[in-house]
Amino acid sequence: MAKLSKTNYYHNLRELNASAGNRRGSVPVNSPRKLIVASFLLITLLPVASLCLQPVQADPVSELSVQVTANVLRAGSNNTITMRVTGIGKLLANLDVSLTLPSPLVLFGDNHWRRSSFGPGETIDATLMIFAPASAAGNSYQATVNGLYKEAGETTYSQESHTVGLLVRGWTDLVIYDLLVTPSPAGPGLSVEISGSLLNRGITSAMFTNLTIKPQPPLIVSSQSVSYMGQVDANAPAPFSLTADIEPGTADGRYAVTLVVYYQDDLHMNQQVETSFFIDVSHAATQTQTTTRATGVVSSVLEYAQYLILLVIVVVVVLLVRRFRKRSSKNALQTRRTSMPPT
The missing domain is CATH 2.60.40.10 (Immunoglobulins)
Structure with missing residues (x-):
């Protein structure tokens, strides 16, 4: 067998590979079909590549x-x-x-x-x-x-x-003014009335407003010590009247009383305002009120007695007048019969 030189060996090997590639249907590098496919891929991928190559816009940093x-x-x-x-x-x-x-x-x-x-x-x-x-x-x-x-x-x-x-x-500014305590001084064991007016000096309404006497000695509070006033509009005075009892054993003196206003503001948050004042308590007032009540009862009885006596007098006068008229009519009839000639 003759020996092949290196040059002839590699030359024959390249020819063999080329022929084998042609038999398998491979496309040569310089074929027109491959150039068309490569151009189509380049056109398709170009927009994607351009998007990937654009710079990222970062948010500005505040100074x-x-x-x-x-x-x-x-x-x-x-x-x-x-x-x-x-x-x-x-x-x-x-x-x-x-x-x-x-x-x-x-x-x-x-x-x-x-x-x-x-x-x-x-x-x-x-x-x-x-x-x-x-x-x-x-x-x-x-x-x-x-x-x-x-x-x-x-x-x-x-x-x-x-x-x-x-x-x-908005804001609310609730104030109580024209406070009046009746009677003054008040007597132990008796009732006291507290009246006045509630004014909203703000610009928005106070909602669900409730006014009450704060429970504290010497007052005994009850359901009449609370007043529900609802919506209190701006610059619209709202009158109120509350009642409480004085503890029977209260000593004479001056005592602090507190009125509490509960309401909701424009954000529906609960608020409250307190107003304090003083009331005077005296046992003399109890005696005076008791005497006054007794005098009032006597006066009422006397007043009714006067009406009763007047009514009795009127009835007696009416009866006397009727009796006088009846007697006059009877006398007149007898006189007429006497004056008539006998038949």
């Missing part, structure tokens, strides 16, 4: 922090709160902080605060006077705080915004 001392405003009043802006990021230049309030809230004073340089940890404390009209009661609003600045070493401005939530609340 400022905004805080307020209060988020609740009183309707119908001027409200003073403090806003603090703090640097929490990089060194900033030409900082301009502005505040914008939505209608109907009104800001008195400046709404811009500027710093040529503002570093981390530095603060701006702004005192804000905000007026909230009564019509805004029960509503919430969002104020906007904008920060415009350049980062140190940059030539373009950057901006960031913060929102501050504000709640406007």
Whole structure:
């Protein structure tokens, strides 16, 4: 057998592989069909590749922090709160902080605060006077705080915004006036009446209002010591009257009494207001009231007796008149018979 050289061996091997590939149906590298398939795949994958190559948009990093001392405003009043802006990021230049309030809230004073340089940890404390009209009661609003600045070493401005939530609340101010204690002084073992008027000096109604005498010596409270007044509107006086008993063994003197008003505000939260005053207790009042009651009974009896006597007199007069008329008629008849001639 003749020996093959290295060159002839590799040459024959390449030809053998090529022929075997053709027999299996393989496509040569430079065939038109493979070029078409590759172009189609390239066109299909190009949009996906472009999406994958786009840069990711990261959320901006805040350089400022905004805080307020209060988020609740009183309707119908001027409200003073403090806003603090703090640097929490990089060194900033030409900082301009502005505040914008939505209608109907009104800001008195400046709404811009500027710093040529503002570093981390530095603060701006702004005192804000905000007026909230009564019509805004029960509503919430969002104020906007904008920060415009350049980062140190940059030539373009950057901006960031913060929102501050504000709640406007109505308010109630219940007061009791024109208090009257009857009788005064009161006697031990007797009843005392406490009357007056309840006034709401606020701008929103007090709901489910209940007025009661606080149980404390020397008073003995009962169901008549409580008055349910329901809804008490603003600037609409509501009269009331409560009754309690004085403990029989109470010594003479002056004692504190407390009236408690329970109600719910505009957020349906339970509230209460207490009003204290004094009542005088005296045993002489008990005797006076007892004498007065006895005198009243006697007076009533005498009054009824007078009516009874008058009625008896009227009846007697009527009877006498009738009797006189009857006798006069009888005499007149006899006279007529006597004067007639005999037949």
